[in-house]
Amino acid sequence: MLHTLNDLKNLAIHASDGDIGLTKDFYFDDKQWVIRYLVVETGSWLFSKKILLSPISIKELNQEEQTLTATISRKQVKNCPDIDSEKPVSRQYEVEYMRYYGYSHYWDSTGIWGSYPSPNMIAPGSYSVAPKPDDLDSPDNFADIDAALSRDNDHHLRSSDAVTGYHLDAIDGELGHLQGMLIDIETWEIRYLIINTSNWWLGHLVLIAPKWIKEVSWPTSKIYVDMTQKQVKNAPTFDPSEPFNLEHEQSLQAHYDRDDE
Helix, strand or coil, X not given: CEEEHHHHXXXXXXXXXXXXXXXXXXXXXXCCCEEEEEEEEECHHHCCCEEEECXXXXXXXXXXXXXXXXXXXXXXXXXXXXXXXXXXXXXXXXXXXXXXXXXXXXXXXXXCECCECCHHHCCCCCCCXXXXXXXXXXXXXXXXXXXXXXXXXXXXXXXXXXXXXXEEEECCEEEEEEEEEEEEXXXXXXXXXXXXXXXXXXXXXXXXXXXXXXXXXXXXXXXXXXXXXXXXXXXXXXXXXXXXXXXXXXXXXXXXXXXXX
16 A cells, blocks of 8 residues: 555654654665655654664554554664754765665665565664674674765755655656655555645646656756646646545556556
């Protein structure tokens, strides 16, 4: 089942030894369009600071109770490498973060989570303190770190809050703005962008898959698609109050003639 980012905001994070805080934002990979970190605002137990939580540590979503269960502890979070959540996340920080939690890194494979189909398969299990396996610092574990750092000098993640409002341009002109995203929380992949076309015609939400995007201009806050305004206008309307199912997806792909992608 897919969830909007709004569905995933302000969820309480349950750790093994108490609540960590509430989800406030999401950092996504701008190349593979997948959520890499949840920005969590901690409670008074940690001076209400903001910390990053990887989907690797997310075990379960309880939509009725508005909670996410994590496999890590508050003690681990307290001692985790610090970061300024208002600044881009560097690969150097990710290396440090993954080593701290004992996670395998994901960036040495073509898959969105390395060789794993879902992020929680990377987690070694639940810990009350930071794991320190004997071979954590083995050269074999992080033999390609230097290469990864060199390759990703321009690597950084995007804040979902920061890109909300980006304008969408079709072949024949502007047609709306980015209002939200649909997330598959099994993989934390961004399956669709939710486009609000109200600045071109009234009351219409449509979906665009990231793989259908021609280009994103981060400096000018614009998303370009190889489609006409009419194509997008006539696309199936998205209603966030209704579950997005296989029938909706097939209808959407048929409309854009994207069945082969």
